[in-house]
Amino acid sequence: MRGRVTLRDVAEAANVSVATVSKALNDTGQLSAHTRRVVIEKAEELGYRKHKMASRHLRSGLIGLVSADLSGRFALPMLTGAENTLGAANHAVLLTNSRGDPKLERLHIDQMAARGVDGLLVLGSETDPRPPVRQDALRELPVVYAYAPSNDPKDCSVICDNVAAGAMAIRHLIDCGRRSIAVISGPEHYLATRERLKGAESAMRQAGLRFATPVRYGNWHQSWGRTAAELIMESNIGVDGIYCLNDFLARGAIDALHGCGLDVPEDVAVVGHDNWDVVVNEGAVTITSFDNNLQEIGRRSARLLLDIIRGNPHHGTLQIGCSLVVRGSTRRIP
Structure with missing residues (x-):
C-alpha cells in the first residue's frame, strides 16, 4: 500500500x-x-x-486484573463489581492470581503488558499498604489499587473505611444498651486492627466510656476468639458487649459465652467484621457484622481506571464506607 x-x-x-x-x-x-x-x-x-x-x-479493550487473594474470599466480590463495570464499557478482563508473591505478580504483569492491556487493577487480600507496581521495563500503564492501597500517595487506591466501621460498632453496642464493652482483636501490627480500634476508641470517648478490659490481641482464628472471651469472662468485670475485629473471632467468642452459660445477645451482645456468609449465618446465633462493600470497591476502582485510561488522572485514596448488617448477636434493649 x-x-x-x-x-x-x-x-x-x-x-x-x-x-x-x-x-x-x-x-x-x-x-x-x-x-x-x-x-x-x-x-x-x-x-x-x-x-x-x-x-x-489506541486501545486494546483489555484490562489486567491481578489478585493477591488465593482463596478468593476478598477478590471474588471485587472482581464481580469490576467486571460488571468494565463489561458495560465493552472491556474484557484478564484475571491472574499472584498468591501474594511479588515475583509472581511481576511475571503476570509483564505478561499482561505484552498482551497490550490498557490498564491494571491490583486487588489486595488485606488492608495494609503495599509497594506500587514497578513499571521501569513497561510502557506506563494506568493502575488502580483496590482494598490494599499503594504506599505512594500519587497512585490511585480504593479502600474500605475501617475507622468509621470501628466507631459504628461501638455506637451500635451503646444503642443496644451496652456500657461495659470489651474488644477482641487479631495481631496488633495490622492496619485493619489499628484503624478499627481508632474508630472504636473515639466512639467510646465521645460516649464518656472506657473499654472494660484491655484489648485482647491474638490471631484472626476462631480458637483465639474463644480463648479471649473466656479470659474476659474470668476477669468477672461483667462485660455486656464485645466488639470482635473479624467474624471468626466473633464466632469463637459466642461459643465461649455459651460455654459459660451466658445468653447472646441477652447477657452479652457481640459484633463482628467482614460479613463472611459461611461464618455469620452458620451458628446457633447469627452474627451482626460489617460488610466491607467489596463489590462497590471493585466497581469504583474500575470506573476510576477507565477514567484514567481516557486521560483523566486520579491520585490519592478513596474510602468506601462499610455497612452494618444487624443479626441475632445484638438486640436493641428498650
Missing part, C-alpha cells in the same frame, strides 16, 4: 465502517472488545499513524 494510510483503508481491511474505525481508535462509542481489537490490529498492520497527540487513544 502506497502513500498515507487512511481510515477507509483500515475499515476495508477490518471489514467494518469508517465510523467504527474512528470509534475504535478513539475509544468512543459502544463497540465490543473483539471489534475494537480487530480494528487496532489492522491499523497497526497497515502502519496507520494518527496525530501524535491522539496516539494515546
Whole structure:
C-alpha cells in the first residue's frame, strides 16, 4: 500500500465502517472488545499513524486484573463489581492470581503488558499498604489499587473505611444498651486492627466510656476468639458487649459465652467484621457484622481506571464506607 494510510483503508481491511474505525481508535462509542481489537490490529498492520497527540487513544479493550487473594474470599466480590463495570464499557478482563508473591505478580504483569492491556487493577487480600507496581521495563500503564492501597500517595487506591466501621460498632453496642464493652482483636501490627480500634476508641470517648478490659490481641482464628472471651469472662468485670475485629473471632467468642452459660445477645451482645456468609449465618446465633462493600470497591476502582485510561488522572485514596448488617448477636434493649 502506497502513500498515507487512511481510515477507509483500515475499515476495508477490518471489514467494518469508517465510523467504527474512528470509534475504535478513539475509544468512543459502544463497540465490543473483539471489534475494537480487530480494528487496532489492522491499523497497526497497515502502519496507520494518527496525530501524535491522539496516539494515546489506541486501545486494546483489555484490562489486567491481578489478585493477591488465593482463596478468593476478598477478590471474588471485587472482581464481580469490576467486571460488571468494565463489561458495560465493552472491556474484557484478564484475571491472574499472584498468591501474594511479588515475583509472581511481576511475571503476570509483564505478561499482561505484552498482551497490550490498557490498564491494571491490583486487588489486595488485606488492608495494609503495599509497594506500587514497578513499571521501569513497561510502557506506563494506568493502575488502580483496590482494598490494599499503594504506599505512594500519587497512585490511585480504593479502600474500605475501617475507622468509621470501628466507631459504628461501638455506637451500635451503646444503642443496644451496652456500657461495659470489651474488644477482641487479631495481631496488633495490622492496619485493619489499628484503624478499627481508632474508630472504636473515639466512639467510646465521645460516649464518656472506657473499654472494660484491655484489648485482647491474638490471631484472626476462631480458637483465639474463644480463648479471649473466656479470659474476659474470668476477669468477672461483667462485660455486656464485645466488639470482635473479624467474624471468626466473633464466632469463637459466642461459643465461649455459651460455654459459660451466658445468653447472646441477652447477657452479652457481640459484633463482628467482614460479613463472611459461611461464618455469620452458620451458628446457633447469627452474627451482626460489617460488610466491607467489596463489590462497590471493585466497581469504583474500575470506573476510576477507565477514567484514567481516557486521560483523566486520579491520585490519592478513596474510602468506601462499610455497612452494618444487624443479626441475632445484638438486640436493641428498650
